[in-house]
Amino acid sequence: MTSKFLLILIVMAIHIGAQAQIADKIKKEAQKQAEYSFELCKHLHQNPELSFQEFETAKRMAKELNELGFEVTENFGGNSVVGVFRNGDGPTVLLRTDMDALPIEEKTDLSFASTKTADLNGDDVAVMHACGHDIHMSTWTGTARTLMALKEEWKGTLVVIAQQAEEYSGGAGEAIEAGLFKKFPTPDYALAYHINPELESGQIGLVGGPVFAGVKTTEITVFGKGGHGAYPQKCIDPIVIASRIVMDLQTIVSREISPLEPVVVTVGSIHGGTRPNIIPDEVKMELTLRYYSEEAIEQVIAAIKRISNSAAKAAGMPDDKMPLVFVSPVETPPVLNNEQLSARLQQAASGIIGFENSIKTSPEMVGEDFGKYGRTAENVPICLIWLGSTSPEEMKKLNAEGKKPYPLHSPRLNPDYKNTIETGIVVMTGNVIELLKK
Numbered sequence: 001m002t003s004k005f006l007l008i009l010i011v012m013a014i015h016i017g018a019q020a021q022i023a024d025k026i027k028k029e030a031q032k033q034a035e036y037s038f039e040l041c042k043h044l045h046q047n048p049e050l051s052f053q054e055f056e057t058a059k060r061m062a063k064e065l066n067e068l069g070f071e072v073t074e075n076f077g078g079n080s081v082v083g084v085f086r087n088g089d090g091p092t093v094l095l096r097t098d099m100d101a102l103p104i105e106e107k108t109d110l111s112f113a114s115t116k117t118a119d120l121n122g123d124d125v126a127v128m129h130a131c132g133h134d135i136h137m138s139t140w141t142g143t144a145r146t147l148m149a150l151k152e153e154w155k156g157t158l159v160v161i162a163q164q165a166e167e168y169s170g171g172a173g174e175a176i177e178a179g180l181f182k183k184f185p186t187p188d189y190a191l192a193y194h195i196n197p198e199l200e201s202g203q204i205g206l207v208g209g210p211v212f213a214g215v216k217t218t219e220i221t222v223f224g225k226g227g228h229g230a231y232p233q234k235c236i237d238p239i240v241i242a243s244r245i246v247m248d249l250q251t252i253v254s255r256e257i258s259p260l261e262p263v264v265v266t267v268g269s270i271h272g273g274t275r276p277n278i279i280p281d282e283v284k285m286e287l288t289l290r291y292y293s294e295e296a297i298e299q300v301i302a303a304i305k306r307i308s309n310s311a312a313k314a315a316g317m318p319d320d321k322m323p324l325v326f327v328s329p330v331e332t333p334p335v336l337n338n339e340q341l342s343a344r345l346q347q348a349a350s351g352i353i354g355f356e357n358s359i360k361t362s363p364e365m366v367g368e369d370f371g372k373y374g375r376t377a378e379n380v381p382i383c384l385i386w387l388g389s390t391s392p393e394e395m396k397k398l399n400a401e402g403k404k405p406y407p408l409h410s411p412r413l414n415p416d417y418k419n420t421i422e423t424g425i426v427v428m429t430g431n432v433i434e435l436l437k438k
């Protein structure tokens with residue numbers, strides 16, 4: 001063995017030893033903070049607030065950051081809260097959590113289940129954290145606390161944002177438009193985490209490249225000629241036209257788009273008519289469209305317009321009464337994880353929780369507004385990581401019964417709160433320290 005080779009081995013051994021030491025420190029500190037975060041999570045779970053109404057939640061997030069010594073800005077681009085902590089020279093990492101809950105009536109038997117209601121467009125609706133944003137906030141707070149306790153291990157600037165209205169895709173855009181990357185240090189990396197009931201608590205899931213789909217919402221108003229249900233010959237029935245449109249829309253994905261291109265066209269709501277004996281004047285439909293490529297989504301929208309018009313024409317509607325196809329300007333672009341950053345974070349996480357717990361996941365057709373953080377002129381590399389949230393025992397039981405865990409947005413969503421939070425803190429802290437290590 002040459003002395004040079006021996007030296008390389010010694011340096012490698014020291015490096016691995018130092019890494020193991022940091023991993024140990026992170027785990028120990030995270031374990032301590034997880035207790036605090038779990039209590040915070042119970043509080044947040046019992047006090048959920050709808051999108052754009054996250055007033056108390058935002059106050060609590062600001063309080064947590066103030067206590068840790070962050071420079072805190074409240075009501076940023078709506079209810080979002082931004083915190084900055086400067087810990088010497090080095091890169092800037094942005095860590096994002098979302099704050100909003102959903103208009104869902106909780107059906108779990110948790111001791112801290114939500115019984116809250118809130119006003120949604122004039123209706124009093126039950127509210128629940130059914131997308132795990134309570135866990136995200138608690139983990140995010142726990143990570144900030146852990147990073148403060150381990151200040152000696154990193155150098156650089158930490159920017160954290162508790163973002164409003166993820167579920168409506170209004171939060172990310174408003175924060176960016178309000179100058180998130182201009183009024184605060186521009187991040188070199190932006191990270192976010194989301195629970196995933198399909199993975200076990202203690203695991204994370206990650207993939208470079210496309211991870212969440214783009215979302216567009218479309219409304220179709222179909223016009224007809226209303227009248228008595230007993231005189232169809234004197235009317236043009238928009239319910240029949242709408243029914244044809246719904247069926248023909250099914251051929252967009254199956255016949256018009258390349259089978260290799262991921263696209264979803266779902267008609268999620270259809271409303272028309274009031275009584276059995278009245279042919280109505282119009283029918284309204286709402287669609288959600290999911291996509292990865294801009295070209296494909298443009299093709300889908302053109303097809304929706306063409307199919308809607310053809311059905312109305314075939315029924316004899318005049319040219320000035322063709323269906324209105326309205327594509328909402330509020331949209332969620334696809335989330336594209338930066339390949340290099342994802343590989344680096346996956347390796348860092350594996351070094352702490354083990355390779356067997358760092359799962360390579362597949363892209364999904366659900367949407368997340370975090371993608372917007374990576375689509376500005378600053379071109380910030382972003383990475384969104386899944387946090388497994390179903391306890392291994394529960395997963396084993398479900399597998400044996402041939403069942404699946406309750407999905408996100410289920411009134412019965414039952415994450416393994418404590419372990420999910422603890423693993424989340426470990427992984428997030430480990431990721432930030434990897435990017436800001438001395």
Ligand SMILES: [Zn+2]
Pocket residue numbers: 131167408409
């Ligand atoms: Zn959600």
Ligand SMILES: [Zn+2]
Pocket residue numbers: 131132133166194
């Ligand atoms: Zn969510």
